[in-house]
Amino acid sequence: MNTATSALYHDFSGLTALKHQAREDQAGTADQVARQFESLFVQMMVKQMRQASFGNGLFESKQSEFVRDMYDQQLSLHLSEQRGLGMAKLLRNQLGVEQAVKTQPNTSLEAYWQHPSVLAKGRVTAAAKADNTAAEDRPSVNIDSPESFVEALWPAADSAAQALGLPTEALLAQAALETGWGGHVMRSADGGSSHNLFGIKADQRWSGDRVRQETLEFEQDVVVRRREYFRTYGSYDESFRDYVTFLKQNPRYTNALQNTQDATQYFKALQDAGYATDPDYAEKIVRVMQGPEMQTALNRLKGSLRQSIQSETEAI
Incomplete structure (x- = not known):
């Protein structure tokens, strides 16, 4: 959604557009309204500081005062568009916007990957209450x-772990990291679960069904989005x-x-x-394996x- 705002203090068209947008989307424009108000407050502060000075300099004139006033007004608008003084946030709190933002759960898999130990019960419980057609990736x-x-x-994890010589909870931790404890299993082409718990891609060696999915990859320590094909399974x-x-x-993977x-x-x-491009992949799995969610589940x-x-x- 495009948000109208004024980039210049004399840009009344931006204010007019903001008023029009506010009629249609009050919540969406509350932030911009708060910033505009903060800009006016900063202008008043600057004006009062100017008036509290020791007077004009020897070379001051009406023209220089006019230019200075323009500069002060533009400066106040610029400050409010950046970090501001914190007043905009207080106004959003008064309007109820900030609270609404805080209460919205971040259920994305990206958030889970960034903070795997701060998981899930709230997220997966909310996902469980959602309608099956609206849920992002629901397991079967x-x-x-x-x-x-x-x-x-x-x-199934115990059988695979014995074949590899690993603790069962280790494989469950890897699957939990890859899928957000089962809340973000990729969907197959027909809308059902792909049952892909480990993010294994469908390269030329794979002859089964596959699904194309957006994924995050690290390239020279920079996260990029790609669309790749992944394997799908019947269970x-x-x-x-x-x-x-x-x-x-x-x-x-011989060494592993x-x-x-x-x-x-x-x-x-x-x-x-090279199983994963995330430089913290192993550390994240271990944190999940040793974390309170896994211990409680075990x-x-x-x-x-x-x-x-x-x-x-x-x-x-």
């Missing part, structure tokens, strides 16, 4: 929290099995597979081999298993 099984993510995927079990096959059939006794070293070797799973075993024992 009932996953709406880190706990349900771990519980639903544990059997999450297939995704885990293909992850194991993908690593074992690719010689570049030789360090599976230490999950931290494994992910570092995986990153060094404790809940252990409790459920103990309860199941106890129930079966009592039944016998």
